[in-house]
Amino acid sequence: MEEAYKILYRGGSGEITEKKSRFIADLKPVSSEEEALAFIEEIRKKYWDARHHCYVYRIGERSQTVRFSDDGEPAQTAGKPMLDVLAGRDIHDVCAVVTRYFGGTLLGTGGLVRAYSQAVQAGLENCLVVEKRPGVRLSVDTDYNSVGKIQYIAAQMGITALESAYTDRASFTYMVPEEQAEDFEAKLTEATAGRAVLHRSETVYYGLAEGELVLFEK
Structure with missing residues (x-):
């Protein structure tokens, strides 16, 4: 018997500010890696002047395709925390991109982990998740x-x-x-x-x- 699983049905955006750095989260439903990569490129062009565009995508009912990137941030401080938020809520068929505009103050690894996690959570508040x-x-x-x-x-x-x-x-x-x-x-x-x-x-x-x-x- 097939199993139920949760998907991102309608995307959305959210934003947080941490020590003058802006973290803008954009999320979109995707059903293939090609769709996810196209969305990431779309966000890069939209915020062309930003320093970082960190991303994660999680595709398939068993998360057969999972990728994430810190895009220049210290290792494990952006993409992985973003993935942890989506995996923690068990959301599939989703791509999330968090764009950072640097505010001049270093946040440290712990601060970055919190900021990228909270940005995804803020974005999810404006999305619709459906159990499939x-x-x-x-x-x-x-x-x-x-x-x-x-x-x-x-x-x-x-x-x-x-x-x-x-x-x-x-x-x-x-x-x-x-x-x-x-x-x-x-x-x-x-x-x-x-x-x-x-x-x-x-x-x-x-x-x-x-x-x-x-x-x-x-």
């Missing part, structure tokens, strides 16, 4: 006598209807969490005495973004 869950589309075709039972079971199990149609029979399409699919099908079959016709799709991914159900290609 495996599920199946289940189509249900039934007579009208069974409609109330089907809707009750779906409501009790917290299963969302994607669409419904009423002609000489009633039909529904549900997005069912993969781990609930067999139980849901069994309950519908029992409640309708086998009169409901069920058809399950292959596994798809979905999530809830600000209360709205969204579907993903993979």
Whole structure:
């Protein structure tokens, strides 16, 4: 069975100031290394006059692709702390770039670690993270006598209807969490005495973004 994982669904930016140095964090959803590198280059051009553009990207449901860079800062003071923030929140398919405008005062290794970490956290506050869950589309075709039972079971199990149609029979399409699919099908079959016709799709991914159900290609 596939597993759920969290992704950056909508990017955003945040900024902190530490001893007159500005740390600007920009985050964007990415699904490939090429997309991440293009975003990093975009930020470099946007803040062309800045001293550092440190970055990290974490791609894949098991973080198959992970890269980070200190971009001239002392080793382990920027990219790795930025990665630790994303890994700590278990966020995937994300690229974060923190741009630093030097303020004239050295921060030391501890100060840099804190600043780059806090910048990413500030950026995340303006982003939207969604849990990407495996599920199946289940189509249900039934007579009208069974409609109330089907809707009750779906409501009790917290299963969302994607669409419904009423002609000489009633039909529904549900997005069912993969781990609930067999139980849901069994309950519908029992409640309708086998009169409901069920058809399950292959596994798809979905999530809830600000209360709205969204579907993903993979």
